[in-house]
Amino acid sequence: MPDGPAPAPVIQRLRVRYAKRGRLRFTSQRDVSRAVERAVRRAGIPVAFSAGFTPHPKISYTGAAPTGVASEAEYLELGLTDTRDPARVRADLDAALPPGLDVLDVVPAPAGTSLADRLQASEWRVRLDGVDPGVADRAVAAFMAAERVEVERLTKKGRRRFDARAAVFACELDRRAPEAADAPSAILRMVVRHVTPAVRPDDVLAGLRQVADLAPPSPPLVTRLAQGPLDEATGELADPLDPDREAVPPPGGDAGTAHGAAQERPAGTESADVVTTRP
Amino acid sequence: MPVESLFARLEPLLARVNKPIQYVGGELNSQIKDWDDAEVRWALMYPDAYEVGLPNQGVQILYEILNERDGVLAERTYAVWPDMEKLMREHGVPQFTVDAHRPVAAFDLLGVSFATELGYTNLLNALDLAGIPLEAADRTDEHPIVIAGGHAAFNPEPIADFLDAAVLGDGEEIVLAITEVVREWKAEGRPGGRDELLMRLASSGGVYVPKFYDVTYLPDGRIQRVAPNRPGVPWRVAKHTVMDLDSWPYPKKPLVPLAETVHERYSVEIFRGCTRGCRFCQAGMITRPVRERSITTIGEMVEGGLKESGFTEVGLLSLSSADHSEIADIAKGLADRYEGTNTSLSLPSTRVDAFNVTLANEFSRNGRRSGLTFAPEGGSERMRRVINKMVSEEDLIRTVTTAYASGWRQVKLYFMCGLPTETDEDVLAIADMARRVIQAGREATGRRDIRCTVSIGGFVPKPHTPFQWAAQCDPRTVDRRLRALRDELRRDKEYGRAIGLRYHEGEPSIIEGLLSRGDRRVGKVIRAVWEDGGRFDGWSEHFSYERWVACAEKALADEPVDIDWYTTRERDEVEVLPWDHLDAGLDREWLWQDWQDALAEVGVEDCRWTPCYDCGVCPTMGTEIQIGPTGKKLLPLSVV
Ligand code: B12
Ligand code: SF4
Numbered sequence: 004m005p006d007g008p009a010p011a012p013v014i015q016r017l018r019v020r021y022a023k024r025g026r027l028r029f030t031s032q033r034d035v036s037r038a039v040e041r042a043v044r045r046a047g048i049p050v051a052f053s054a055g056f057t058p059h060p061k062i063s064y065t066g067a068a069p070t071g072v073a074s075e076a077e078y079l080e081l082g083l084t085d086t087r088d089p090a091r092v093r094a095d096l097d098a099a100l101p102p103g104l105d106v107l108d109v110v111p112a113p114a115g116t117s118l119a120d121r122l123q124a125s126e127w128r129v130r131l132d133g134v135d136p137g138v139a140d141r142a143v144a145a146f147m148a149a150e151r152v153e154v155e156r157l158t159k160k161g162r163r164r165f166d167a168r169a170a171v172f173a174c175e176l177d178r179r180a181p182e183a184a185d186a187p188s189a190i191l192r193m194v195v196r197h198v199t200p201a202v203r204p205d206d207v208l209a210g211l212r213q214v215a216d217l218a219p220p221s222p223p224l225v226t227r228l229a230q231g232p233l234d235e236a237t238g239e240l241a242d243p244l245d246p247d248r249e250a251v252p253p254p255g256g257d258a259g260t261a262h263g264a265a266q267e268r269p270a271g272t273e274s275a276d277v278v279t280t281r282p
Numbered sequence: 283m284p285v286e287s288l289f290a291r292l293e294p295l296l297a298r299v300n301k302p303i304q305y306v307g308g309e310l311n312s313q314i315k316d317w318d319d320a321e322v323r324w325a326l327m328y329p330d331a332y333e334v335g336l337p338n339q340g341v342q343i344l345y346e347i348l349n350e351r352d353g354v355l356a357e358r359t360y361a362v363w364p365d366m367e368k369l370m371r372e373h374g375v376p377q378f379t380v381d382a383h384r385p386v387a388a389f390d391l392l393g394v395s396f397a398t399e400l401g402y403t404n405l406l407n408a409l410d411l412a413g414i415p416l417e418a419a420d421r422t423d424e425h426p427i428v429i430a431g432g433h434a435a436f437n438p439e440p441i442a443d444f445l446d447a448a449v450l451g452d453g454e455e456i457v458l459a460i461t462e463v464v465r466e467w468k469a470e471g472r473p474g475g476r477d478e479l480l481m482r483l484a485s486s487g488g489v490y491v492p493k494f495y496d497v498t499y500l501p502d503g504r505i506q507r508v509a510p511n512r513p514g515v516p517w518r519v520a521k522h523t524v525m526d527l528d529s530w531p532y533p534k535k536p537l538v539p540l541a542e543t544v545h546e547r548y549s550v551e552i553f554r555g556c557t558r559g560c561r562f563c564q565a566g567m568i569t570r571p572v573r574e575r576s577i578t579t580i581g582e583m584v585e586g587g588l589k590e591s592g593f594t595e596v597g598l599l600s601l602s603s604a605d606h607s608e609i610a611d612i613a614k615g616l617a618d619r620y621e622g623t624n625t626s627l628s629l630p631s632t633r634v635d636a637f638n639v640t641l642a643n644e645f646s647r648n649g650r651r652s653g654l655t656f657a658p659e660g661g662s663e664r665m666r667r668v669i670n671k672m673v674s675e676e677d678l679i680r681t682v683t684t685a686y687a688s689g690w691r692q693v694k695l696y697f698m699c700g701l702p703t704e705t706d707e708d709v710l711a712i713a714d715m716a717r718r719v720i721q722a723g724r725e726a727t728g729r730r731d732i733r734c735t736v737s738i739g740g741f742v743p744k745p746h747t748p749f750q751w752a753a754q755c756d757p758r759t760v761d762r763r764l765r766a767l768r769d770e771l772r773r774d775k776e777y778g779r780a781i782g783l784r785y786h787e788g789e790p791s792i793i794e795g796l797l798s799r800g801d802r803r804v805g806k807v808i809r810a811v812w813e814d815g816g817r818f819d820g821w822s823e824h825f826s827y828e829r830w831v832a833c834a835e836k837a838l839a840d841e842p843v844d845i846d847w848y849t850t851r852e853r854d855e856v857e858v859l860p861w862d863h864l865d866a867g868l869d870r871e872w873l874w875q876d877w878q879d880a881l882a883e884v885g886v887e888d889c890r891w892t893p894c895y896d897c898g899v900c901p902t903m904g905t906e907i908q909i910g911p912t913g914k915k916l917l918p919l920s921v922v
Contacts, residue, residue, distance in 0.1 A: 029302040034540045041592030071297050222297035
């Protein structure tokens with residue numbers, strides 16, 4: 004049986020922040036990873052492959068948002084067999100991915116650093132249609148006042164009970180949200196620490212139901228707004244790619260990183276409830 | 283009339299179903315055209331789950347061809363799973379297209395692709411969800427024209443009442459012709475309504491409109507006559523044959539789904555048709571003659587298709603891919619071109635000869651050599667003469683020896699059970715063959731870790747084949763023979779453990795047989811099964827034999843026929859068959875003679891390499907065999 008030549012080694016590692024928007028929030032992690040593998044090929048990005056009979060492209064993911072949840076802050080890492088300009092990779096990969104999977108930021112990863120270590124918490128936005136903001140506000144207050152809120156989730160290993168309260172650093176009603184004329188709608192923002200077992204917005208909602216009987220009439224629209232190191236004093240999440248930007252001096256002036264795309268996103272796509280329409 | 287997207291109403295449901303991504307569209311290379319700019323609008327359906335339907339080549343080809351035209355719009359729709367169906371019914375969301383989520387009922391045409399008969403209940407479900415009356419007779423000018431295509435449409439009689447029209451054969455040219463007829467009729471202000479449109483389609487001779495034909499029956503249940511019931515409708519409707527595959531190089535931009543599907547590869551048909559003459563194979567009979575795509579076009583399609591899709595696998599598709607006159611150059615050319623790019627090539631190899639192994643070696647140059655598949659179809663030499671699959675046991679042993687010697691460890695052998703004239707011995711001969719295969723493999727390699735898997739399907743007689751007159755074997759006999767084979771292999775101490783056996787129970791084949799050779803009366807059974815909750819009959823976890831039997835008993839109670847009559851009954855030469863008015867080009871006398879030859883165990887050659895034996899197709903359809911070699915080679919790509 005032919006063994007083939009040894010695969011080319013990884014020369015450059017890139018960290019990528021991408022968004023899952025609109026109807027593409029219904030992709031599962033497997034769907035996303037297949038789409039990224041194909042996009043990388045179509046974009047001609049020289050991704051390294053593992054050795055063996057079924058070589059796998061060196062693309063790794065950290066803490067993906069669940070199926071059905073939109074996100075502005077998903078992260079993956081690419082191992083390349085050659086050096087590429089991150090700004091070019093950002094543009095090419097974004098063009099090759101379907102609209103709705105949008106590449107926001109690409110930075111080179113310094114050796115020996117771990118992105119996963121920096122992703123300490125997530126900020127979530129949860130829209131509850133048909134829920135009166137006042138009612139939601141009282142439920143949140145009751146939840147935050149509690150010491151422990153035991154919830155149950157169906158996992159692959161059966162039913163599991165765990166505390167949903169301790170991981171929640173902050174949770175509040177978003178009062179800036181405009182009130183729709185026809186139907187009430189409450190928007191929650193929460194900062195949740197990454198713990199094991201993971202506490203997801205769903206679990207917090209289960210907790211709200213537990214403490215205050217809050218039962219939204221339709222499925223919540225959830226968006227992950229950010230992930231990163233948590234500043235306990237301010238409650239803010241820092242950009243987890245900033246340390247990389249500082250570590251690596253850009254090769255050619257400021258073309259070295261591809262930041263800024265997050266600000267450029269078209270108006271109206273920041274929430275899960277907006278359907279991306281294509282030309 | 284503006285048509286709104288249903289997505290806003292669908293979205294809340296998506297959070298509550300399995301694999302919601304299959305309903306949202308957004309595939310790479312999918313298209314959304316402006317509704318109001320389009321003069322003719324097609325909804326194309328593959329009547330199975332998205333994961334099976336999306337990769338379907340037929341639908342992808344027609345989708346691309348139609349959307350390339352100005353003023354024409356095509357979108358796709360698939361069968362929804364029961365969890366989604368339940369929510370759609372609860373919330374009044376109709377059957378939708380995945381492209382722009384438009385209601386299927388708003389389109390001018392609904393084209394449904396039937397590769398298999400097992401999608402019939404899904405057709406009814408989709409029509410019902412769409413709000414389109416199930417029976418064509420109940421539809422008004424407001425409803426889409428429902429057209430069936432694909433191989434099963436060569437006998438659309440069981441679903442005739444639910445169809446406005448059916449098209450036989452290659453779809454590329456005829457969908458454009460139909461589009462023109464619809465465009466004109468609409469531009470003229472829809473004169474004469476739905477009936478006139480159907481009349482215009484029917485009188486062209488290339489579109490079958492079931493309701494313009496009356497079927498009368500004899501007291502014993504056989505068909506007396508199928509005849510047009512109005513002037514201007516032809517007695518027979520002919521199939522369509524695309525004669526120059528190079529001028530139809532589709533799909534150029536394959537659809538790349540976000541969801542996981544059964545085939546994740548770029549497939550290129552390297553030729554259409556097959557004249558090997560296997561008597562059980564409907565595809566080989568109805569797609570004659572052989573028309574090759576040239577090596578140059580194949581190379582261009584692979585290059586473009588990979589670039590447009592990002593796929594890492596290429597499939598060279600046809601009914602017997604190793605038979606392409608330049609297959610060796612194609613295989614070598616592609617293997618050279620994509621060496622070191624992690625692109626794998628696959629060739630569904632069914633022909634049993636050593637050349638095939640050489641090809642497979644070429645295709646697996648950079649990858650693993652896990653398994654190689656051959657289809658002798660019949661266990662004994664006698665059986666293979668009956669079905670005209672002319673492979674000698676010596677050929678087979680030589681072939682597998684070469685395969686094992688070149689590093690393959692596993693060989694898969696495909697067979698059928700329940701073939702005409704089959705005896706218990708014919709089936710037990712499969713065990714002997716498998717033993718000899720393992721023995722040869724061990725001798726060739728000196729190793730004991732080689733394996734052989736035997737895979738057996740139940741034979742279903744199909745329309746437009748020499749076996750269309752044959753009695754289908756009853757499921758009890760099939761099951762008994764398969765068990766005997768299994769016991770025989772289990773008893774074998776020396777080879778048994780190296781041989782794997784995979785087979786299906788015989789019962790589902792009987793229902794396939796009912797749907798394959800059924801007539802219009804079977805429509806009542808299909809409807810009853812659907813009303814009773816029958817869906818997704820191609821999936822063993824959804825298919826219910828008991829339900830089909832119970833519904834058939836009820837629905838056919840007033841008829842002199844039953845399931846056995848349709849399946850296990852042999853027909854004689856003069857019986858009018860339900861599809862006799864549908865013309866695949868095959869001469870009925872030739873088919874009957876071939877059936878007699880089968881019973882006499884006489885073979886027939888392949889007309890590609892021997893003189894034409896007058897099966898009738900070429901003169902009737904004005905076609906001819908198109909094969910190479912062209913003498914051209916695949917060039918390496920300048921930029922990879
Ligand atoms: C790839 C393939 C599969 C794949 C992919 C199926 C898919 N989603 O497309 C898989 C492995 C899943 C599969 C499964 C099965 N397959 Co299969 N499959 C094939 C294969 C090799 C290629 C099909 C193909 O793409 N052809 C090329 C396209 C372009 O042709 P087409 O679809 O017929 O479309 C053209 C026309 O028919 C027409 N047309 C089609 N639809 C419409 C609609 C309208 C409105 C119009 C106007 C025209 C039109 O226009 C198209 C362009 O010309 C064929 C063999 C072959 N070479 O054809 C067998 C074949 C089609 N399969 C077959 C069978 C039996 C099956 C199964 C039932 C097997 C089983 N027992 O489980 C299942 C059924 C799956 C299902 N539920 O639908 C048989 C069909 C039996 C027959 N009629 O004789 C074939 C012919 C193989 C054989 N020789 O027996 N299959
Ligand atoms: S008509 Fe003759 S050449 Fe054409 S397919 Fe039939 S046997 Fe072959």
